[in-house]
Amino acid sequence: MVIHYARAEDPRVADVFRAHSLILRYLGRRANSPAAYYSSIEEIFNASAHSTSPFLDVLIDREGARTCTEFVGKFGRRTVEAYKRVSQGLASDNMSAVFDDLVAGPPATLVFDLTSIPQRQRWLPLLPFTLCFADPAYDRELGSPTLSSRTYIGNEAHVLAVDRADYDLGATIYFAFWKGDGTPPDGYWKLNVKVSPADGSARRDLGIAGTRSAINKYKVLGACAYPIPIQNLRELRDQSTSLSESPARLSPGDRLQVRVASDAGEIELDVGIVDRPVMPPPAASYGLAILRNADAVATALFSTAPPPQVVDFPDLFGDLKAGHVRRRGLFFWRFASLNPPLQSKPFAYLVKIDRTGGGQVPDSRADFEGSASL
Numbered sequence: 001m002v003i004h005y006a007r008a009e010d011p012r013v014a015d016v017f018r019a020h021s022l023i024l025r026y027l028g029r030r031a032n033s034p035a036a037y038y039s040s041i042e043e044i045f046n047a048s049a050h051s052t053s054p055f056l057d058v059l060i061d062r063e064g065a066r067t068c069t070e071f072v073g074k075f076g077r078r079t080v081e082a083y084k085r086v087s088q089g090l091a092s093d094n095m096s097a098v099f100d101d102l103v104a105g106p107p108a109t110l111v112f113d114l115t116s117i118p119q120r121q122r123w124l125p126l127l128p129f130t131l132c133f134a135d136p137a138y139d140r141e142l143g144s145p146t147l148s149s150r151t152y153i154g155n156e157a158h159v160l161a162v163d164r165a166d167y168d169l170g171a172t173i174y175f176a177f178w179k180g181d182g183t184p185p186d187g188y189w190k191l192n193v194k195v196s197p198a199d200g201s202a203r204r205d206l207g208i209a210g211t212r213s214a215i216n217k218y219k220v221l222g223a224c225a226y227p228i229p230i231q232n233l234r235e236l237r238d239q240s241t242s243l244s245e246s247p248a249r250l251s252p253g254d255r256l257q258v259r260v261a262s263d264a265g266e267i268e269l270d271v272g273i274v275d276r277p278v279m280p281p282p283a284a285s286y287g288l289a290i291l292r293n294a295d296a297v298a299t300a301l302f303s304t305a306p307p308p309q310v311v312d313f314p315d316l317f318g319d320l321k322a323g324h325v326r327r328r329g330l331f332f333w334r335f336a337s338l339n340p341p342l343q344s345k346p347f348a349y350l351v352k353i354d355r356t357g358g359g360q361v362p363d364s365r366a367d368f369e370g371s372a373s374l
Contacts, residue, residue: 101211101218102191102226106174106313126336129371131288131301133331133350138282142311142327146320150180153265158185160260160267163316163325166274169250173228174313176320177220177260177267184222187262191218191226193233196270198253207234207243215241220260225316228258230273281305284359287351288333291368300335300348344370
C-alpha cells in the first residue's frame, strides 16, 4: 500500500480551498500571478456589507453566511492574510494547487507493506520488522554543487538554479528561480524544457507527464523548488504542443535546456545527460546483528554498498540559493523473526564497515537497541 500525503497546511490557509474554484471563476484571467490574485481578493473582501457582487452572493450562500460582513468575519481576513503570504512567497507550497502546474518540492510518500494472512492454509507466525537508518558519512557524499544562471530583468537580478550540472536517465532535476534578494519574481512565469541532441540535429521541445497542464508550457511560482523527473519527459505530437505517449528520446551527451519566462524576460540554463549514475552508492557494508538469546548473536541482514530507499532534502530551496544541495539517504530494510523480543528489550545493533576497514561494532549487550511498535 502506498500513501501519498501533502505537507501540513498553514492554518490560515485551511478554509481557503473550499472556495478557491469559485474565486478563480469570478476573477477569470485577471489574476495571472499570486500578487494580482491577492490584490483582487483584498478588493472583494473590502467591499461594503451591502455588496451586490455575484461572487459574494454565491460564496456567502455556499458557506451559510447571511451577509458579507458575516462571511468576512468567518473567513475573509484569514483568506486575505493567506493570499498576502502567497504574494510574498511564504506559502507557495500550500497554494501551489491554485497557481502552478507542477507539484512543488520533492514528492512525499509513505509505503506500508501489509502482510496477507491466508485463511485456508497454515502459516508461520512471523513478526515483521523494519530497520530504519542513515549514514552521515554517506550523506556528505550525496551533496552536490548547484548550477545556476543569473540574468538582469529590468534593474533586478533574477536567478535560475538546478541541483547539479549532469543527470543520468533515471535522475530527477530539481530547480527553482528567484530574484537576487531571494524573493519571488514579479509576473506570471512558465516553464519550458528542450533537448539539444548530441548528434547535432535540431533542438526540439519536450513535455512533462504527470502535471496539471496538457501542453508543454507549465505555470510555476518563484522562490519554490520543483522536480522534473527525466523519466517523465515526453516527446510532442507532430506540429503540436500536446504530449505524445512516447518517452523522450534522450542519450548520453544530449543537453537539456530548462527555461522559465514571463512577459518581462526569461532565464535559462543547460544541463547534461550522462551515462554514469550521478547518485553514488555508499562505500561501506552494513549488517544487522540481533540477539538470539542471552549469549548468541546472529546476522539478520547484510549488504555491501546498498542504495538508499529514500533520498531526502533537509532544505532544498535554501540549498539551491546557497549553491550546494545537501541530501540525506534513508535506508529501510525489512525482515521477520520467529522469536521477537519484548518491546524496549535489547534486540538489534547496526554494524558498519567502511572501505578503510574502520567501522562500528557492539562492545556489550548494552549497545543493542530495543524494538518499537508503531
